Amino acid sequence: MKLFALMLASVASFLLSPGVQAQETAPDVLVKNVTNEVLDIIRKDKDIKAGSTKRAIELVDHKVLPHFNFSRMTALAVGRDWRQATPEQQKALTEAFKELLVRTYSNALIAYKNETVDYRPFKMQAGETDVTVRTQIHQPGAKQPITLDYSLEKTAKGWKVYDVVVAGVSLVTNYRSSFATEIRNGGIDGLVKTLQAKNKSLEASAK
Amino acid sequence: MKTGLSRQISKLAIAVAAAGLLGGCATSGNPKDPIEGFNRAMFGFNEGLDKVIIKPVATGYEAVLPSPLQTGVSNFFSNIADLMIGVNNLIQGKPAQAASDAGRVLVNTTMGFLGIIDVASTMGMEKHEEDFGQTFGRWGMGDGAYVVLPFFGPRTARDTIGLVFDVATDPVSHIDHIPSRNTLLAVRVISDRAQFLKADKVIEEAALDKYSYVRDAYLQRRQSLIHDGNPPKFDPYSGSQDGKVSEAPQEGTSAAQVATRN
Numbered sequence: 419m420k421l422f423a424l425m426l427a428s429v430a431s432f433l434l435s436p437g438v439q440a441q442e443t444a445p446d447v448l449v450k451n452v453t454n455e456v457l458d459i460i461r462k463d464k465d466i467k468a469g470s471t472k473r474a475i476e477l478v479d480h481k482v483l484p485h486f487n488f489s490r491m492t493a494l495a496v497g498r499d500w501r502q503a504t505p506e507q508q509k510a511l512t513e514a515f516k517e518l519l520v521r522t523y524s525n526a527l528i529a530y531k532n533e534t535v536d537y538r539p540f541k542m543q544a545g546e547t548d549v550t551v552r553t554q555i556h557q558p559g560a561k562q563p564i565t566l567d568y569s570l571e572k573t574a575k576g577w578k579v580y581d582v583v584v585a586g587v588s589l590v591t592n593y594r595s596s597f598a599t600e601i602r603n604g605g606i607d608g609l610v611k612t613l614q615a616k617n618k619s620l621e622a623s624a625k
Numbered sequence: 626m627k628t629g630l631s632r633q634i635s636k637l638a639i640a641v642a643a644a645g646l647l648g649g650c651a652t653s654g655n656p657k658d659p660i661e662g663f664n665r666a667m668f669g670f671n672e673g674l675d676k677v678i679i680k681p682v683a684t685g686y687e688a689v690l691p692s693p694l695q696t697g698v699s700n701f702f703s704n705i706a707d708l709m710i711g712v713n714n715l716i717q718g719k720p721a722q723a724a725s726d727a728g729r730v731l732v733n734t735t736m737g738f739l740g741i742i743d744v745a746s747t748m749g750m751e752k753h754e755e756d757f758g759q760t761f762g763r764w765g766m767g768d769g770a771y772v773v774l775p776f777f778g779p780r781t782a783r784d785t786i787g788l789v790f791d792v793a794t795d796p797v798s799h800i801d802h803i804p805s806r807n808t809l810l811a812v813r814v815i816s817d818r819a820q821f822l823k824a825d826k827v828i829e830e831a832a833l834d835k836y837s838y839v840r841d842a843y844l845q846r847r848q849s850l851i852h853d854g855n856p857p858k859f860d861p862y863s864g865s866q867d868g869k870v871s872e873a874p875q876e877g878t879s880a881a882q883v884a885t886r887n
Contacts, residue, residue, distance in 0.1 A: 522831040529823040557820065558692050562703075562752050565854060586849025586856070587842045589831070595655050595841055596833045612833060620830055 445570045445577040446540035448485065449551040453535055456481050460531045467531075471624035474524035482523070487571070487578035488516045494581065495593040496609075499601050507606045514613035519589070521620050523582075533557050535566075547572040655837070657781075657844060658771045667773040668836050674776070675818075680825075683818035697741040698816045703752065704733045704740025705796050712794070713755035717763045725750050754850060757794075758787025762851040771840055779843040 443451070456477065460466050465473040492512040493500045503511065538552035548571050554563040569581035582589045600609040658664060687695065711726030729745040729752070737744040746752060761783050762768065769782025780788060792798060797813065800806035832838035848856045 518831070522827060525830055526823075526827045529827060558696065562754065583849075585846060586854065587845045592838060592841050592845060593833070596837045599837070600833070616833060 442576045445542070445549050445568075446537065446551045448570075448577055449553070449568050449579075450537055452482060452485060453553070456527065457531070457535065460527055466528060469528060471521070471524055471528070474528050475520060478520050478524045478527070483516075483520070485577070485579055487573065487580045488512050488519075490571070490578075490580040491515070491519070491590050495590045496597050496601075497591075497594050499598070499606065503606045507610070510610045511606060511613070514610050514617065515593075517617045518613055518620075521617065521624075522589075530555065530557070536563065549577075655771070655840065657768075658840060660770060660772065664771065664773040664840075665836055667775055668839070670775055671773065671778055679814065679818050680822070683815050683822060686815050687819040687822060695816070695819065698812065699820065700733070700737070700743045701740045702797075702813045702816060703743070704730060704737070707733070707752070708796060709791070709794050710753050710755045713757060713760045714753060717755070717760050722753055726753060756787055757790035758784035758847070759851050761787055762847075768847070771844065773840075779840060781844070781847065784847065 459477055459481070460474070463473060463477070466477070489508065489512045492508070492515045495515060496503070496511065500508070534556045536554040536556065538554065540549075540551055542549055548569070551568045551570065553566045553568070555566050556563045564585050565583075566585075567583040568579050569583070570577045570579050581591070597609055600612050604611070655661075690698075707726050707730045711723045711730065714720075714726055715723035729750050730740075732745040732748065732750070733740045733743060736742075743752075758781070766783050768784070771779070771781055772785060773779055774785065774788075777788060797806065797809050800809065828835065828838060828842075
């Protein structure tokens with residue numbers, strides 16, 4: 419009995435020790451694990467196979483979202499005007515943009531579920547806090563793989579993705595000029611409304 | 626798709642581009658897009674053409690033709706394209722890539738049954754993506770204004786010049802037997818388009834304004850291609866990246882471009 423308690427205590431102290439916390443998942447391993455896990459589920463899940471956006475969004479919410487830094491992504495997409503937004507506006511904007519990205523990403527996952535993913539060699543200097551993990555998507559029938567790169571930054575809560583670059587195109591900064599137009603026409607609140615309306619119309623047309 | 630149409634069309638494209646560049650009507654937004662009004666009209670025209678003809682045919686093609694056959698068709702055209710991709714790599718001062726491209730053509734044309742099977746890729750000879758627009762960018766030519774060409778879709782001024790060279794050196798357009806040539810050109814357009822059906826849907830869903838989404842994606846994509854996938858990072862807050870080294874063009878069939886062109 420004593421021995422058991424001792425074991426428990428040592429396990430607990432091991433888990434709590436700073437050494438273990440420092441051993442966070444490396445960015446390339448993180449991307450690989452999450453991708454494999456998500457693809458695995460998507461290929462097996464009956465609802466998703468049948469094209470259910472709802473299920474795919476649940477999956478992304480659960481498995482993918484925790485690894486993304488959406489406020490950084492939104493700031494990147496908005497650019498200069500971000501600093502003029504109040505904290506409440508920033509929050510509303512982040513929420514609306516997050517929903518759009520999650521929806522887009524979920525639908526892309528459904529569309530591309532049969533593709534295979536290749537991980538490019540990854541090297542990282544000690545102490546680096548901003549890295550790119552490169553992957554390639556192989557489509558059956560296509561002559562060339564599509565590159566899919568993740569930019570990650572190191573935070574107190576581990577590595578977080580702040581940009582996704584498909585075939586050289588950042589899914590985040592690509593919004594910058596349309597965001598700027600919306601902000602010019604209707605301010606930050608106008609942009610939030612446009613995004614919310616877009617999300618609603620996508621939701622209405624989704625299964 | 627891009628290389629595809631005949632010389633007359635490329636002449637038309639140049640005329641249109643020249644007219645657009647000279648007579649620009651300024652609109653909102655992106656400094657790279659001084660003739661946005663004209664471009665939006667052309668974009669609408671291309672979208673209409675795609676919706677009525679190209680996309681339905683490509684959708685049918687994808688539905689009917691078994692996937693391995695689609696791969697064969699796409700590989701066949703990819704092998705033809707590798708020839709000029711090699712030439713472009715050579716004149717960009719990348720002899721190793723050029724040699725690999727030549728090797729690809731040799732291997733795929735023989736062991737791969739006229740290119741239908743991409744044996745070279747399985748042997749580790751990577752497929753590249755080059756065109757004259759990228760080459761001119763590498764040589765230091767600025768990219769100039771963004772322009773949407775009829776049929777060909779998004780380009781920059783430099784990529785439009787590149788396109789003329791791409792079309793002129795396209796082996797398929799040099800086939801003397803006109804019916805065969807036209808058939809090949811048409812099949813290539815459809816085969817290319819079929820690969821972007823999914824991307825197209827994703828773009829429709831993602832974009833607040835499809836025109837500017839496609840434009841910015843094209844410009845980013847070209848910038849990435851010209852630097853072979855490693856464009857210089859730009860400060861997220863500094864606003865526009867100034868494309869001194871440039872954002873360049875693509876070659877026949879990059880994803881973004883075809884998607885754009887859709």
